[in-house]
Amino acid sequence: MTYPEPPTIEAEVDFKVEGARKPCKTWYTIFGDLKSGVRPLVCLHGGPGAAHNYIRPMRFLAITHSIPVIMYDQLGVGNSTHLPEKMGDGKFWTVSLFLAELDNLLKHLGIQDDYDIIGQSWGGLLGACHAITQPKGLHRLILANSVASMTMWVEAANSLRRDLPKDVQDTLLAHETDGTTDSPEYETAMEVFYRKHVCRVNPYPKDWEDTEAAIKADGTVYLTMNGPSEFFITGTLKDFSIVDELHKIVVPTLLLNGKYDEATDYVMQPFFDKIEKVKWVRFAESSHTPQLEETDEFLRVVGGYLKA
Template sequence: MPFGKYQTYYRIVGEKSTKAPLLLLHGGPGSTHNYFEVLDDLAKKGHRQLVMYDQIGCGKSSMPDDQADQVYNQETWVKELIALRDYLSLDQVHLLGQSWGGMLEIIYLCDHAPKGVKSGILASTLPASWMWGKELHRLIKLMAPADQAAIARAEASGDYSAPDYQRANAKFMEQHCSAAPAADNPEPLRRKKRAGTVAYLTGWGPNEYNPEGNLKNYDYLDQLKELTTPMLITSGTDDLCTPYIAKTMADRIPRSQWQLFEYCRHMSFVERHDDYERVIIKWLNAND
């Protein structure tokens, strides 16, 4: 899709039907659509099209890293989402945003009040950057003292290159995110990709628990009560999106439900794939 002087890669799975498509917004910023491919079978099971895409700054879309400060921000990514709906004539649609994609979904719904959004799914996401940082630092306090100390030193110095920090951060991410391409992960998670490292650093920061990028002031807590779209919140018990964060969203969004997946980290749809699909098929059908 042409997007200004850039291009946005999109991928459509399944045939058109009478049901509104499900448009998937990936995380990061910069994580690519790849991991959403584990949901491809949902198109056949649920009899609806899936639409996924790589946001500007990663994957098969344009990556203008030399213009990061001007391009990699929420304004660009919201405009891209609006442009994609228009380009593909997605007049009626359901949204599923995971992690940063859920933030993008909240921004889009709250600030733009788009027409034709039948429902939203907020997967392992957050209503405010400060809350994410606070909760993840609480999780860090559950780590071994040596790992806590390594992370604290890196945060104090601003130097995140030390081997002991790298090891501690890898442990944290393995425990709560499962971001590493482990051998037993589905192929889309193991596949080599053009990760949007610059987009992530510019938008978010050096790691998950230090939001220092241009999204650091993201805070939609007070606006959640104004959402009129039916919203399903999904998260895992061992998620970066802690039960406290998920419940905060569920309590504030008027027409919401919350599904907590036991023993899951940041990608419940990978770790509890069949259960997750059953939940969202039921949700989507109820809100068509």
């Protein structure tokens, strides 16, 4: 289905970052009317460092369910301040930094006392970390295609890799072993995994291509915190886990993943086991990006949950 474009505002907010040694700004965009009286939805993109573009279909919730939708580019990517000089600086690029950025945006918009959050992939991990602190204004949480334990993520990725053609597996392993993951051969082999488990729309939608372009333009955050690919995790998040803290999430929570998702049921299970008020929906025709792969159904599920 084709949807009309919602009213849109783009702006920036100053974000004071210790150690940045220069002024920083977070770019954001609002779809719909923040003054409508309807609780707004704040969308957290993945990566880390993947930019907001590929979650843009979520903006249509402003049309289908009259929900004001807020998206932003996290520090270091897209339209927000870039810090390429911080490449590899694991002490700078931390979960705490991005939690502070989220809090700063909520306060700037004046919605810190009443809002919902949807976090996709890394954005879900970030959203869960936010919810663990039990902020008074958070009403509902949606964790889409996300992860609570990076060790479990890697285990799931390794299992999915074993189902790839042997020549693809061999190419991936050879370049990972040799430290040549920036080679064209590795990228070609990587695409085989991505086409099966990350985004199954062919050709890729423009929103997805725009996000890929953003990572290629500045991979500082992605390479530092994640690593060369979705399934070869070498960055600072490699051993990160919030499994033992998930019981602190007290708001109603919706879990989303796809049948072919790299965020497998095994990866999502800790959220379901540990969060008391939880519901889980799986998209039958999607992998990691149901907002792109099954847009209509995604809007129906998410909008219906938020309006229930």
